[in-house]
Amino acid sequence: MARATAGPAGANPVGPASFRNSGATPGAGSGAFVGLISGTSADGIDAALTRFDADGTARLELGRTYPWDPQLRARLVELGQGAALQSLDEFGDLDVRIGEAFAAATLQLLEEAGAAPADIAAIGSHGQTLRHRPAGAAYDGHHPFTLQLGDANVIAERCGITTVADFRRRDVAAGGQGAPLLPALHAAMLASADEARAVLNLGGIANLTLLPCDGTGAGVAGFDTGPANALMDAWCERVLGQPYDKDGRFAASGTVDPALLARLLDEPWFALAPPKSTGREQFHIDWLTARLGGTEAPADVQATLMQLTAATVADALLARQPGTRRVLVCGGGVHNAALLQAIGERLPGVVVESTAACGLDPDFVEAMGFAWLARQTLAGRPGNLPGVTGARGPRVLGAIYPGNLSPLD
Numbered sequence: 001m002a003r004a005t006a007g008p009a010g011a012n013p014v015g016p017a018s019f020r021n022s023g024a025t026p027g028a029g030s031g032a033f034v035g036l037i038s039g040t041s042a043d044g045i046d047a048a049l050t051r052f053d054a055d056g057t058a059r060l061e062l063g064r065t066y067p068w069d070p071q072l073r074a075r076l077v078e079l080g081q082g083a084a085l086q087s088l089d090e091f092g093d094l095d096v097r098i099g100e101a102f103a104a105a106t107l108q109l110l111e112e113a114g115a116a117p118a119d120i121a122a123i124g125s126h127g128q129t130l131r132h133r134p135a136g137a138a139y140d141g142h143h144p145f146t147l148q149l150g151d152a153n154v155i156a157e158r159c160g161i162t163t164v165a166d167f168r169r170r171d172v173a174a175g176g177q178g179a180p181l182l183p184a185l186h187a188a189m190l191a192s193a194d195e196a197r198a199v200l201n202l203g204g205i206a207n208l209t210l211l212p213c214d215g216t217g218a219g220v221a222g223f224d225t226g227p228a229n230a231l232m233d234a235w236c237e238r239v240l241g242q243p244y245d246k247d248g249r250f251a252a253s254g255t256v257d258p259a260l261l262a263r264l265l266d267e268p269w270f271a272l273a274p275p276k277s278t279g280r281e282q283f284h285i286d287w288l289t290a291r292l293g294g295t296e297a298p299a300d301v302q303a304t305l306m307q308l309t310a311a312t313v314a315d316a317l318l319a320r321q322p323g324t325r326r327v328l329v330c331g332g333g334v335h336n337a338a339l340l341q342a343i344g345e346r347l348p349g350v351v352v353e354s355t356a357a358c359g360l361d362p363d364f365v366e367a368m369g370f371a372w373l374a375r376q377t378l379a380g381r382p383g384n385l386p387g388v389t390g391a392r393g394p395r396v397l398g399a400i401y402p403g404n405l406s407p408l409d
């Protein structure tokens, strides 16, 4: 499913007027950054070579999704769904293996782009989430935490590029959810003075950013709404042996089961008010099977899961920003035509379209976001929005792992 986008310079321009960085020093952090993320779906490593002009304009120069080693991916998926770690040795090994994979992705991206490491100001690496237990999550321990692996020492060492990583944990330490982190970027790039908008990221989990109509990004809200592809992928894997439901055709071949949909919607998490975030440790295959009657046709379950995503997204949007005129969709779910149609049907009068309509490649918005977060950190600027994550205040996020200091190193 590797997707690639290579546009001529200027293919994805975002107008300077729409990209503000409060407190930005003109020129600070201009240059090229690489953003890296593997999301909850663990479908691949998204890498975005992103250029920032001195005025803050961001442009995707090259975006690529690099596949995981299949065995490593299978283990990451198991662990993400709650499987126990074998040992501390496995933990250390995984951290380095993920770091190596992210470094290799960066080097390949740069080669394909014809860029040299010396051209890159910094890498922003999200890593791979192994566990997300923010405040409010039900689990056996006491302390909220979130854990992303992918040793940034390895990335900095292999690439010779300063690497910023571990973006979420400072926000959690400050009482926040550590997520979502991209509403500030969405506000800067996609808010409009003419209409209330929302940005919908359909990854493994769905999250919404609400952009009121003032065009300034003030009053922006953002939160997870529940599963997007996580459960649909898991069900597809189980009954079809396929990693995902291409274009939603399997779901479209089934009929929604209203009783099952009601049981799924009964999950108390959906009724929680923001700030809230979640992951596959909550919405995993066992969560689904515990709610099945046992006699449902597989395609009907898929159709119902698709409606679960559509209903939780639409209900949250209608409750929190009823005047929304346009929903801009990014993340892999944007390629699921049946899902987009289902969301649109629940939002009459609202335009539901890809962020591509605003010049942003939907497959790389998130990876560009981590390039942006690295730039924020290097410039000493906050990356979180406390109103979104629930943190006690704005925080400069992540840790900086310097690249090679001189050719003698």
Ligand SMILES: Nc1ncnc2c1ncn2[C@@H]1O[C@H](COP(=O)(O)OP(=O)(O)O)[C@@H](O)[C@H]1O
Pocket: 001, 038, 039, 040, 041, 042, 043, 044, 202, 203, 204, 205, 229, 233, 243, 244, 245, 246, 247, 248, 330, 331, 332, 333, 335, 336, 337
């Ligand atoms: N053509 C398609 N049809 C349906 N679903 C798709 C398609 N392409 C991608 N996807 C979905 O998008 C997911 C990956 O989305 P992504 O935004 O990378 O999620 P994450 O951030 O969780 O990694 C895949 O696992 C798959 O479910």
Ligand SMILES: [Mg+2]
Pocket: 038, 039, 040, 041, 042, 043, 044, 046, 332
């Ligand atoms: Mg992904």
